[in-house]
Amino acid sequence: MIHFDGVSKRFGAPGGPASGRVDALADVSLEIPPGGVWGVVGPNGAGKTTLFGLLLGFIHPTTGTVRIRGLEPRRYVRRHGAAYLPERFRLPGEWRVRTALRALARLEGLDRAAAARRVDALIERMGLTAYADREVRTLSRGLNQRLGLAQALLAERELVVLDEPTEGLDPLWRVRFRAIVAELRDAGRTVLIASHDLAEVERLASRVVLLEAGRLRSVIEMDAPPGSAGATYRLELAASVPELAEVFPDAEPIEGDAPAAYRVVVADAAELSRRLAALLEAGAVVASVQPLLEPLEARVRRELGAEGDA
């Protein structure tokens, strides 16, 4: 659905002094299929917001091309629209919550009545009912962020881009935000979330784009959750047995762990049970079986080196 092909973005006048030029993104090639939740992480200045700016057509690439469903981003957005929450969301302070949302809903192409219905539903969902007729400037940071989410969800868009969406949200609203993202994912939307909160990205995303100093370092496939296809487990035996290689041909010893600790990958929980039964039948003594999930933070640190601060 989304194609970045050798995309670079340099800020600063082309003929200006070299000291004023910044390579915000350099030679990024990336393909994002439709549907699913993608995280975008990286240290400050890695190029996350620039990546989103290019994706939504706010800025033009210096070199390379960006396409969404084969269209240049501005053309795609003009035709289909996109849901977007900027990193530091704000609206003019004099605007009132309900009227501001209604005006933005009209830009989404909704008629007056549909806009009013949609806005009222979103105000209720985002817990803004008590603040609906207040000026935006009177909202706290968390309320403002909820207003930002509300404006992003005014229309049902295929492409959803959220930059630091949980910034300022309290724990309860973080949980609710996760539910919203799950709904978007289940509805087949393509959701991109940039965040410094790796634990949050880990909960939400199935793949994570790691940027550093404007370059794409890697695309991290998140571990499959326990019980699902491709889930990884830590299997510890009381002592190593030769039958292990037959029952779990792909078992890998975990370095620095117990002497008979292995990493095993199975298709599902039923297969894990069958193989464990075969192992026990062969006389092995199983000390423990645990889901093996490497935290995103550890993987990002490994990619960036110990200094990395995503």
Added chain:
Amino acid sequence: MSALALAALELRARRRRVLALLAFAGVFLAAALTARLMVSRGEGGHVEMDRLFEVGGYPLVSALLLLGWILGRYPLVATLVMLAGVASHDRVEGYARLYAVRPTSPHRIYAARAALLAAAAFVISAALLPVFDLIMLGTWAGPATFVLILAYVIVYGGMVALLSVWTRGDAWIALLLALLSLVWDALLRADALAIPPGVRDVITFVLPPQAAFLELEGAFGALQPIPWDAFAYVAGYGVVLWLLAAASLGRREV
């Protein structure tokens, strides 16, 4: 039109500017009323300068002449104040990105906004100028008043809109160009420019059409017939600026 709802909100956000313009207009009206109270009407029904001189000497007459000169430029001030930051403010504050992701053309959004703000500048000016004339002169310039205001709104509205697409100092630069065109025109009339005629003509063509504005102001001040050829030139200049602003808007990064 969906963009109108947003434009109406923008007008609300700029209500302090409207109040400031109304207060500025109040200064003119207060001065006119004071002059009227200080001296009685002359035979022509207007405030007599000779009587003013007797009451306050040169300072009072000079003050009133200056006031009249500034009044002629009130539509310019109103246009600059109302349209300042018409596009650049959104870019600086990040609002432009919130609009850019909606399936509505930015041309519709900003055309509706610019039209509403320009209309506000027109209405405020159109309310002040005739009232001032009625107090001071006992009559008013008729449609020439509205033609003069419209000329300022078209030219300087277009200029601020074009500059606003590219820079945040839009209204200040437009004011600078307005002052530059005043000085340039004065130097031209005094034949005090020692530069080649070709260069002189190009600069005169590029700068705001001050000579044509003077013709329109003359008709307004001296209650003369409207010089439609001057208005056509001014309007053409302004329309080109609006078209350039529209063409730039689609290309500008936000």
